Amino acid sequence: MDIKIEKGRAEKYPCELLLLFSFESPERLEGPIQSVDMEWKGFISTLMKEGDFKGELFESRLFYTQGAFPAKRALLTGLGKKGEFDLEKWRGAASKAGQFIQDSGVKQFVFPIKKFDSLSEMELAESFVTGLLLGVYQFNEFKTLERDKIKEIGEVILLGEKDEEIKLIGDGLKTGQIISEAVYLARDLVNGPSNQVTPTVLAEKAQQIAKELGMEIQVLEVGQAEAMGMGAFVAVAKGSQEPGKFIVLEYNKGKGWDTIALVGKGITFDSGGISIKPSENMDRMKDDMSGAAAVLATLQVASKLQLPLHLVGIMPATENLPSGKAYKPGDILKTLSGQTVEVISTDAEGRLILSDALTYSLRYQPKAIIDLATLTGACVIALGDYVIGLFGNEESLLKRIEEASSKTGEKVWRLPLWDEYFEYLKSDAADFRNVGTRAAGATIGAIFLSKFAEKVPWVHLDIAGPASIEKERPYIPRGGTGVGVRLLVQFLRDWK
Known part of the structure; x- marks a missing residue:
C-alpha cells in the first residue's frame, strides 16, 4: 500500500473514495466532514437527522456522490460518543474503514486529517495509519489458489490544507508506517x-x-x-x-x-x-x-x-x-x-x-x-x-x-x-x-x-x-x- 500526502480540501479533491468520520448524533458536524456536508447540500446532516447514519462506533455506510462534489464515493464511519473518544477507538475506526474499503474492492481512497481537540495532526496521522495498516493485514504467503481474488488497497492519500499541517501529518505517517511494518514482521514470523x-x-x-x-x-x-x-x-x-x-x-x-x-x-x-x-x-x-x-x-x-x-x-x-x-x-x-x-x-x-x-x-x-x-x-x-x-x-x-x-x-x-x-x-x-x-x-x-x-x-x-x-x-x-x-x-x- 502506497500512502502519500497532498495539499487540498476534501470537498474539492477528485478521488475514487473519500473517507469521512463522524461522532454519534446529535453531535454537530465539524472539520472536513462539515465542509463536505455543505458542498453536498446538507446530505450527511439529513442522513443523521433521519437516523440512516447514526455515527455509532465502527458503523460504516458507503454512498455514491452522484457528482455533488469531485469524489466518486464517500464512506462514512462512526466514532461513537464524542466524550468516550480516544486514540484506541481512532485506531479501531481506521481499521474498520480500511477493511470495508478493501472488501469493497476500491483500490484508492483519500482521507483529510485535521487537528481535533488536544490531538495534533501528527498524533492523529500516526494512529490512523497504524490502525489502517494493522487492520488490513493479511497472511496469504502460502496460498496458491485463487490469488487473483485477494483484495488489497493500492493507494491512500492523506490531505492537509496548510504547509504546517502537511509537515505534522508527514511525521505521523512515517512513524505509523515504521511501527506497522514491524508488527507485520512479527505477525508474519508467528503465523x-x-x-x-x-x-x-x-x-x-x-x-x-x-x-x-x-x-x-x-x-x-x-x-x-x-x-x-x-x-x-x-x-x-x-x-x-x-x-x-x-x-x-x-x-x-x-x-x-x-x-x-x-x-x-x-x-x-x-x-x-x-x-x-x-x-x-x-x-x-x-x-x-x-x-x-x-x-x-x-x-x-x-x-x-x-x-x-x-x-x-x-x-x-x-x-x-x-x-x-x-x-x-x-x-x-x-x-x-x-x-x-x-x-x-x-x-x-x-x-x-x-x-x-x-x-x-x-x-x-x-x-x-x-x-x-x-x-x-x-x-x-x-x-x-x-x-x-x-x-x-x-x-x-x-x-x-x-x-x-x-x-x-x-x-x-x-x-x-x-x-x-x-x-x-x-x-x-x-x-x-x-x-x-x-x-x-x-x-x-x-x-x-x-x-x-x-x-x-x-x-x-x-x-x-x-x-x-x-x-x-x-x-x-x-x-x-x-x-x-x-x-x-x-x-x-x-x-x-
Whole structure:
C-alpha cells in the first residue's frame, strides 16, 4: 500500500473514495466532514437527522456522490460518543474503514486529517495509519489458489490544507508506517509454519535486519552456548535436529546511552518434549516464538526511529521436541548463572531457555530488563486472550509499562510476585524445580525467572493469551497478533 500526502480540501479533491468520520448524533458536524456536508447540500446532516447514519462506533455506510462534489464515493464511519473518544477507538475506526474499503474492492481512497481537540495532526496521522495498516493485514504467503481474488488497497492519500499541517501529518505517517511494518514482521514470523520459521531462519532474519540497519549481531551455536555454560538452553536445544540459535542483536553499541535489554522466548515449535502435549491444538505451538518475534521487530523500529538508547535484544531460539537426545523429567541442569534446576516437566522449557538469556543480559549492565514470553497457559486461564500478564521487581518500571499500555491499547494487568510463592519451587535435589503445583502457574513461572534477573530492574510480560487469537478484533486479525511490539516501542520512546 502506497500512502502519500497532498495539499487540498476534501470537498474539492477528485478521488475514487473519500473517507469521512463522524461522532454519534446529535453531535454537530465539524472539520472536513462539515465542509463536505455543505458542498453536498446538507446530505450527511439529513442522513443523521433521519437516523440512516447514526455515527455509532465502527458503523460504516458507503454512498455514491452522484457528482455533488469531485469524489466518486464517500464512506462514512462512526466514532461513537464524542466524550468516550480516544486514540484506541481512532485506531479501531481506521481499521474498520480500511477493511470495508478493501472488501469493497476500491483500490484508492483519500482521507483529510485535521487537528481535533488536544490531538495534533501528527498524533492523529500516526494512529490512523497504524490502525489502517494493522487492520488490513493479511497472511496469504502460502496460498496458491485463487490469488487473483485477494483484495488489497493500492493507494491512500492523506490531505492537509496548510504547509504546517502537511509537515505534522508527514511525521505521523512515517512513524505509523515504521511501527506497522514491524508488527507485520512479527505477525508474519508467528503465523509462519514451523518448518519454514526455524531457529536458523529466525537468526537469518535477524542478520538481515542487522545488516540493513547497521546493528551488531552475534549468533551463538549450541556448541558455543554449551562451552559458555548455558546448560538450560542447551538441554532444550539438543532434543531437536534443527540446530538451536542464541541470537544477540545490539543497537547503538558503545554510544553511552542507557542500556535496556529485551529478551524474547524463541521456541519455534513446542511439542512439550518428553512431557508431550495433547495433540489437540498442537499446531498452534508454532506461536511459541512470539516473544522473540516482538523483540526483533522492536529493535527494527528503534533503529529506524533512531531512539537515543542502547538496546540489546536477546532471542534464544530452538524447538522443544522429544528424541533420544532430549532432556527428561528428573534431569538436573546447571544454568549459566551457576544455579541448578531440577526438571519436573519438559513442557516448561520456555523458562529454562530464558534463564540463560536473562543471565547473559546481565553482562551488559542494563538499566532495565524486559522479557516477553508465551510462558504459561495459566496466564490465559487467569486473563484470557485480551491481556498481558505483568510481573516485575521495581515499581517505577512497572508503571512505565502500564503507561505505555494505556497509550497503545495493548492491555497489561499486574499479577503478584511475592516471595512466598517460591515455596512451590523448592527442590530436594537442586536449587529449585522448573515447575511447582498447578496453583498460581503464571506467578510460579515469573518467580522462576526472577531468580536470574538478580537485582536489576526487571519486568516479565506473559503474552501467552494475546500472542495468537481465534477471533479477530478491530485492528487485530485472527492468528499471530504481533503483541508487545507497540507496547515496547512506546515504552522506549517514553524512556528518559
